[in-house]
Amino acid sequence: MPFLVISACSFSGIYNNSSGNSQAATAPITLKVGEGFVDPIGYYESIPRFSWQIDPTASYKFQQAFQIQMASSVSKIADADLWDSLKQQSSANAWIKYQGKPLSSSQKVYWRVRIWDEDNQVSNWSKPATIELGLLSNHDWQGKWIRHPETGDTVTFDVSDNKTKEVKTVTNKVYRPQYLRRSFTTHDNTNLEKTEIKPSIKQVRLYITSKGIFNAYVNGQKVSEDVMTPGWTPYKQRIETLTYDVTSLVNLGTNVLAATVAEGWHTGRYLKLRALKVEPSALLAQLEITYSDGTSQIVTTAQNWQVTLNGPIRSAGNCDGETYDANYEMSGWNTVDFNANDWNTVITENIEPHVALAPKRHQAAAIKLTIPAQEIVEVANPKPGVVVFDMGQNMLGVPELSLPGIANQKMTFRFAEALHKNTFYTKNLRTAKATDYYTPAKSGQINYIPTFTFHGYRYVEISGFDQSKTPELSWVKGRVLHSNFIVNANFKSAHAKLNKLSKNVVWGLRGNFLDIPTDCPQRDERLGWTGDAQVFAAPSMYMADVYGFWAAWMQSVREAQNPDGGVPNFVPNKGHGFGKLASAGWGDVAVIIPWELYLLNGDKQFLRDNYDMIKGWLDFHNSRSENYISSLRGFKDWLQPYAKKGQTPQYLISTAYYARSLDYAVKIAKVLGYENDASAYTQTLNKVKQAFRNKFYDENTKVKSASTQTSYLLPLAFELFEGQDRINAQQHLVKTIKASDKHLGTGFLGTPLLAPVLQKIGRSDLMFDVLFKETYPSWFYSINNGATTTWERWNSYSLAEGFSKESMNSLNHYAYGAVAKWFYEGILGIQPASAGFKEINIAPQFNHRLKHASGSYKTPQGEVKVSWKIEQDQLDMQVSIPKNSRGNFKLPQVTDLTINGVKLTESNQHILAQQPPGVYQINGIILPAKSN
Numbered sequence: 001m002p003f004l005v006i007s008a009c010s011f012s013g014i015y016n017n018s019s020g021n022s023q024a025a026t027a028p029i030t031l032k033v034g035e036g037f038v039d040p041i042g043y044y045e046s047i048p049r050f051s052w053q054i055d056p057t058a059s060y061k062f063q064q065a066f067q068i069q070m071a072s073s074v075s076k077i078a079d080a081d082l083w084d085s086l087k088q089q090s091s092a093n094a095w096i097k098y099q100g101k102p103l104s105s106s107q108k109v110y111w112r113v114r115i116w117d118e119d120n121q122v123s124n125w126s127k128p129a130t131i132e133l134g135l136l137s138n139h140d141w142q143g144k145w146i147r148h149p150e151t152g153d154t155v156t157f158d159v160s161d162n163k164t165k166e167v168k169t170v171t172n173k174v175y176r177p178q179y180l181r182r183s184f185t186t187h188d189n190t191n192l193e194k195t196e197i198k199p200s201i202k203q204v205r206l207y208i209t210s211k212g213i214f215n216a217y218v219n220g221q222k223v224s225e226d227v228m229t230p231g232w233t234p235y236k237q238r239i240e241t242l243t244y245d246v247t248s249l250v251n252l253g254t255n256v257l258a259a260t261v262a263e264g265w266h267t268g269r270y271l272k273l274r275a276l277k278v279e280p281s282a283l284l285a286q287l288e289i290t291y292s293d294g295t296s297q298i299v300t301t302a303q304n305w306q307v308t309l310n311g312p313i314r315s316a317g318n319c320d321g322e323t324y325d326a327n328y329e330m331s332g333w334n335t336v337d338f339n340a341n342d343w344n345t346v347i348t349e350n351i352e353p354h355v356a357l358a359p360k361r362h363q364a365a366a367i368k369l370t371i372p373a374q375e376i377v378e379v380a381n382p383k384p385g386v387v388v389f390d391m392g393q394n395m396l397g398v399p400e401l402s403l404p405g406i407a408n409q410k411m412t413f414r415f416a417e418a419l420h421k422n423t424f425y426t427k428n429l430r431t432a433k434a435t436d437y438y439t440p441a442k443s444g445q446i447n448y449i450p451t452f453t454f455h456g457y458r459y460v461e462i463s464g465f466d467q468s469k470t471p472e473l474s475w476v477k478g479r480v481l482h483s484n485f486i487v488n489a490n491f492k493s494a495h496a497k498l499n500k501l502s503k504n505v506v507w508g509l510r511g512n513f514l515d516i517p518t519d520c521p522q523r524d525e526r527l528g529w530t531g532d533a534q535v536f537a538a539p540s541m542y543m544a545d546v547y548g549f550w551a552a553w554m555q556s557v558r559e560a561q562n563p564d565g566g567v568p569n570f571v572p573n574k575g576h577g578f579g580k581l582a583s584a585g586w587g588d589v590a591v592i593i594p595w596e597l598y599l600l601n602g603d604k605q606f607l608r609d610n611y612d613m614i615k616g617w618l619d620f621h622n623s624r625s626e627n628y629i630s631s632l633r634g635f636k637d638w639l640q641p642y643a644k645k646g647q648t649p650q651y652l653i654s655t656a657y658y659a660r661s662l663d664y665a666v667k668i669a670k671v672l673g674y675e676n677d678a679s680a681y682t683q684t685l686n687k688v689k690q691a692f693r694n695k696f697y698d699e700n701t702k703v704k705s706a707s708t709q710t711s712y713l714l715p716l717a718f719e720l721f722e723g724q725d726r727i728n729a730q731q732h733l734v735k736t737i738k739a740s741d742k743h744l745g746t747g748f749l750g751t752p753l754l755a756p757v758l759q760k761i762g763r764s765d766l767m768f769d770v771l772f773k774e775t776y777p778s779w780f781y782s783i784n785n786g787a788t789t790t791w792e793r794w795n796s797y798s799l800a801e802g803f804s805k806e807s808m809n810s811l812n813h814y815a816y817g818a819v820a821k822w823f824y825e826g827i828l829g830i831q832p833a834s835a836g837f838k839e840i841n842i843a844p845q846f847n848h849r850l851k852h853a854s855g856s857y858k859t860p861q862g863e864v865k866v867s868w869k870i871e872q873d874q875l876d877m878q879v880s881i882p883k884n885s886r887g888n889f890k891l892p893q894v895t896d897l898t899i900n901g902v903k904l905t906e907s908n909q910h911i912l913a914q915q916p917p918g919v920y921q922i923n924g925i926i927l928p929a930k931s932n
């Protein structure tokens with residue numbers, strides 16, 4: 001491993017060991033493995049990568065060397081029987097690869113780290129951290145897939161074509177949720193001599209997964225709070241498995257292992273389609289009991305399980321909702337005391353050798369927030385017995401319902417994103433029924449939370465309740481669901497609408513990060529569109545700890561890549577229709593996410609993992625190009641607001657993206673040391689640039705087609721022009737922005753480029769003008785029209801007219817939220833100057849219309865914080881540079897600068913660069929903005 005060596009720079013007076021001797025400095029903290037796992041159980045990689053941080057309260061600032069030790073038990077940690085890295089002269093505190101003895105499935109290991117600071121003083125050892133591996137290979141699984149023998153209910157689906165008006169139906173299968181159980185007895189120790197100490201249960205692990213989605217129980221207790229497990233991967237290649245610690249749930253004697261399994265993504269539908277051949281859902285589980293005497297016992301899914309379809313969840317689908325009938329409740333069905341004699345015996349199926357069973361490599365989804373209903377709303381033409389609740393927030397989740405019902409009277413719960421001219425509106429959900437039903441077995445208060453579905457909604461319509469009762473706000477709560485990551489977003493400013501926009505973007509993130517990155521959470525789509533993902537991945541990193549989420553999905557993208565190198569429009573897909581095709585700006589996700597996330601994390605493994613896919617994608621793009629002009633089809637600048645006249649030509653976009661992917665591939669190849677690839681891609685890139693320049697722009701670098709913002713943003717963002725061409729293009733861009741009175745003219749691909757380009761060309765002032773525009777098309781237009789998330793279209797909705805006419809109209813699409821990256825990278829100015837933020841640029845973009853901004857970002861080294869205030873041109877700014885990093889201050893808008901009281905002069909410019917960790921107080925005077 002090439003270690004980066006920093007010189008042992010000494011900062012006199014900074015390192016001061018409290019005890020006066022030269023050892024025992026503060027130990028490293030925040031020990032993590034892989035993409036941010038803390039003491040994981042069921043970990044996915046047998047060659048872990050280690051990360052840690054210097055304690056922000058430590059008296060030293062830098063690491064110049066480290067040592068990692070790993071052992072098979074905590075008592076052997078000093079012996080390091082698995083690995084001792086020995087002292088490595090390196091400042092790297094993240095992504096250090098394990099190089100010890102091979103690790104195997106289920107193995108639990110202990111590791112610790114210590115570091116040497118800038119004065120070569122060694123720290124204390126960290127507290128030991130643990131890693132317990134999951135089942136890494138299909139061979140580790142001893143059981144079989146099990147399921148109900150019935151082959152599903154045949155149903156008819158309307159697949160009529162909206163465009164051609166051709167009416168069509170198809171029949172297909174729907175599978176009812178299954179309830180599965182088996183009892184087992186722990187090892188019988190009763191024949192042991194009375195005097196002998198009987199072995200007790202030391203540890204129990206449950207390894208489990210499903211085709212479909214499951215909930216698991218041991219003796220009636222749910223094994224975890226995870227939902228929608230195992231999540232969505234390309235199931236024909238890989239199914240993720242979960243590991244749970246159920247030690248406290250298993251007793252000596254008889255126990256019951258049970259699960260419910262529903263269709264989920266595997267068996268259920270998306271769009272109008274079901275998979276052409278729907279495969280039923282199934283369960284696979286393995287319970288491993290370890291006794292105190294070292295013996296063990298394994299309980300698996302096998303022929304001896306029982307199953308019924310006669311449980312209370314009568315049907316469940318992601319898009320269509322759940323039907324619950326309390327008359328079917330089977331009290332204690334998952335406990336020992338239940339008699340399941342009338343249940344069916346399961347049928348079994350072998351584990352397919354070509355479908356990898358792999359430990360889940362990012363956090364499963366969970367309920368992350370619960371929010372109360374805000375208002376019971378009066379709708380136009382109210383129907384008797386129907387009441388509508390406003391949750392005040394468009395969200396992804398399920399309702400938590402607690403209301404009076406009447407025996408055998410079905411209650412209906414419908415969901416909508418917004419009211420349309422004051423009516424409850426579900427047309428934009430298209431064919432998604434998005435309706436839950438609950439039938440009470442007896443009259444009285446019912447409590448119900450749907451289990452195997454999710455909705456995208458703000459409003460809940462309820463009917464069928466006990467009409468003698470007056471609806472109360474307490475009847476409904478909103479349970480917000482997403483993958484179990486931490487939301488860190490903390491951008492704040494003096495501008496209320498900017499803050500609202502920032503919040504809406506975060507809600508767009510929460511609303512579309514359910515196991516995979518989706519376009520939207522509400523209609524019959526909810527798919528991992530690659531174009532949306534490539535524009536929002538890097539921005540999302542500033543708002544939540546989603547690296548594991550993205551790294552996991554990128555594995556799915558690799559698996560979904562077509563043999564010709566094309567990267568599909570959405571991932572996962574079921575292998576049919578246009579989802580499988582590759583498009584410009586969408587398939588480029590293969591290169592864009594690896595590079596842009598590498599810049600933020602510095603994890604080379606992520607580049608290595610994706611490198612073959614990147615090469616395949618470039619080969620594919622090459623095969624779709626002639627004379628270096630790409631003829632790859634696509635969605636152009638999707639949903640730009642000016643109909644045909646505002647459209648940027650497809651091949652201009654495709655060729656620009658071909659260049660972007662080549663450019664990123666050059667950078668990636670260089671980091672990985674593939675010099676031949678780097679020079680081959682550079683040569684192609686130069687030819688593509690030239691062809692692009694000549695084909696689409698005239699002698700004054702004016703686009704030959706209609707002037708659009710995107711036609712200049714693409715070459716400027718992707719650095720396709722040099723010299724005078726670049727200057728010309730900048731001027732044309734500014735002109736096109738002014739021509740629309742500083743309104744947006746961009747769609748999914750152009751919009752995210754606007755801020756970085758305007759910043760790069762020194763026109764952040766213009767970006768603020770566009771950002772603060774109140775009228776259509778602009779970000780604030782949505783806020784002025786009641787948005788609580790980011791929308792699919794700039795004009796998806798208005799308070800006066802309701803939803804715009806188009807059928808494709810979601811109010812929870814994250815793509816336009818990509819601008820939030822600029823709140824952190826631009827307004828606050830927090831940018832990686834080197835991959836992984838070892839070196840940080842602080843380059844805030846000040847504007848007289850914004851008096852204050854603050855926020856932070858959690859880098860691999862620690863948190864970088866920026867807060868600034870402008871009062872009558874006086875800048876008052878605080879910056880905090882985390883340990884083991886250095887900061888560069890880039891403040892061309894400021895004169896009379898002082899940093900920590902030191903005045904900047906001609907001769908001390910160095911105080912702006914390579915500054916050590918610490919807190920900086922910066923003052924100065926903001927220069928007047930450039931004239932427009």
Ligand code: RAM
Nearest residue numbers: 519520529531532635638
């Ligand atoms: C829509 C999706 C998605 C977009 C594609 C092209 O159906 O919602 O956002 O990427 O089309």
